[in-house]
Amino acid sequence: MKIFYETKRGKNKGLIQQPHRHKNGKFAVSKARFDEGYTYVESTEDIYKYLRQGYKVKVSSVEPLTAPSLVGLASLTIE
Secondary structure, three states, rough: OOEEEOOOOEEEEEOEEEEEEEEOOOOOEEEEOOHHHHHHEOOOHHHHHOOOOEEEEEEEEEOOOOEEEEEHHHHEEEO
8 A cells, every 4th residue: 555645836736755663663543633642653644544534644755855743634645
């Protein structure tokens, strides 16, 4: 399963971002943007389960490097 977000505006318009892997090797999903509300999951399948429950996932890109941001299911492409 692939999950990605295409940046809609700004200097990085069109940039493809993928779920951000944290230092602990996991992905973060959350209903709020603050660290204490994060739930860490292992796979994109787990991310999708949480997205269907109203959570958002942190996405970022490596080239060019972008800061992680939370994106909801309606804005993501899932293949």
